[in-house]
Amino acid sequence: MSQNSRDSSHIGVWNPADDPNRQHRWTHFIIPTMPKPIRGKYRNHPNAYFGMFVYQSPNKELYFFSYNVAFALGYDEPREAIEKLVPSSDKKRISYASGIFLNKEGVYNLISKTNGLNENEFKSWFDDYINKCENRTTIDVFDNCPI
Numbered sequence: 001m002s003q004n005s006r007d008s009s010h011i012g013v014w015n016p017a018d019d020p021n022r023q024h025r026w027t028h029f030i031i032p033t034m035p036k037p038i039r040g041k042y043r044n045h046p047n048a049y050f051g052m053f054v055y056q057s058p059n060k061e062l063y064f065f066s067y068n069v070a071f072a073l074g075y076d077e078p079r080e081a082i083e084k085l086v087p088s089s090d091k092k093r094i095s096y097a098s099g100i101f102l103n104k105e106g107v108y109n110l111i112s113k114t115n116g117l118n119e120n121e122f123k124s125w126f127d128d129y130i131n132k133c134e135n136r137t138t139i140d141v142f143d144n145c146p147i
Contacts, residue, residue, distance in 0.1 A: 054133075055094060055101055062134065063092055063101035069110060074118045085113045104130060 052072070053065040066086070070078030082091070082100055090106025093099075102110065111123045 061103060062130070063094070063103055064107055066091070066100045066102045066106075069102060069107055069122075072118060072122050073110065073114045075114075081110070086110050104134075 052068045055063040055065075057063065066082045067078045070081045073081075075081040082102070086102060086106045086109055090103050090109055092101045092103065094101055107126060108123075111119050111126070
């Protein structure tokens with residue numbers, strides 16, 4: 001039995017996520033709702049949660065989907081906020097994903113320019129995520145680090 005088939009034998013299908021040589025790693029998870037009210041067009045949905053897509057490049061740098069970050073920070077027009085507030089050096093287009101991703105510095109840059117309701121809570125969550133997930137060497141299936 002090959003290494004790859006052994007890793008996913010419990011479901012009978014080889015899973016590319018089991019490949020130790022894969023170059024690109026993704027994760028998707030939900031950020032719990034912020035304790036303060038959501039502003040903008042989603043303000044009538046107090047139980048809203050924010051989805052977050054995170055990409056890890058082959059050189060282990062984390063990138064965060066810009067729309068999700070801006071939405072969680074309370075921007076009504078995430079695309080415009082990213083264009084105006086984040087320098088191009090902190091943005092990345094990924095060939096097999098649509099949209100713009102932000103590196104860590106880009107996320108912190110956007111947080112620092114946000115004067116809304118959610119930036120302190122989001123920054124606290126983001127700091128914890130970066131501390132937990134940056135430069136990881138182990139995999140824990142119960143966390144959200146893209147490794």
